[in-house]
Amino acid sequence: MIDLRSDTVTRPSTAMREAMLAAPVGDDVWGDDPTVNAFQQHLAKRAGKQAALLFPSGTQSNLVALMAHCERGDEYIVGQNAHTYRYEGGGAAVLGSIQPQPIENAPDGTLPLEKITAAIKADDPHFARTRLLALENTIAGKVLPAGYIDDAVALARQRGLATHLDGARLFNAMVATGTTLEAMCQPFDSVSLCFSKGLGAPIGSALVGSHAFIDKARRWRKVVGGGMRQAGIIAAACQYALEHHVADLEKDHRRAARLGEGLSALPGITVTSQATNMVFAEVEHAHVAPLAAWLKEHDILLDLVYATRFVVHRDIDDADIERVIEVMQAYFKR
């Protein structure tokens, strides 16, 4: 099976499993797990923040970040297409009593500054209190321009807003731009990072920020049921991914570019964007169902809809990419 549905489908390698097996563990709710503690310290240092906190998922890491930044009755400004707003079950509102203020994302994934400005509420009891600006990088595979981030964060600061980055795929942005994790995290008060997307860990996300912020987040993590016990097994996988898999993301980007090029040459399909490890394409309506059946027959897994996303990850190699292009070509040649 060649599975292009998401970069979450990777399986932990033997070496990663060995690192998990060898990890010394303790009860992390008591702060006793040496592997969790070492991972959190290492990650915080690498991100240039005071502290880090391990989570079972990115959804929980983002939710807890929003809850640590905002009180009941506050709101956060977020993109209409942002994961925290669109794909996390409305958790900020449902569980955090935080009102989202969504803004239409520009095609490059940014939130236009004038729209952010217009969305910030005056201090008036009619309004929720605007407390936080949340961005996402990468978004739909696209890297936010560094200059844009600086401007958006400066605007937020000037208006007294905190800033959070959903960096589920920030390592992709880092590798694509050749910068450091510290530089990518520096503008933001808090950043959420995922190790189960593209980096091969079976589970694991982390939040980075100041000591005071992470202390608050630790309370909320317990409240939402994210306090884990011998979590060193998970931290070991994340640490392994951090040390051994980050540089490999470059291969995913190269392969996605090759896939985008191959797909562009086909009739009946329009590549609408290719960035980092993702290709987005529109498939002519009449081809959607038969092409989906054809791909399935040829052991290619893809969530084929009108606007389709092809996601490249570490369990896809060069031969797999060529195979996908060939199978697609064969379909359109019939």
Ligand SMILES: *Cc1c(COP(=O)(O)O)cnc(C)c1O
């Ligand atoms: C997947 C994803 C998340 C959530 O991660 P889970 O670990 O699946 O809960 C958050 N943000 C973005 C941008 C994502 O792609």
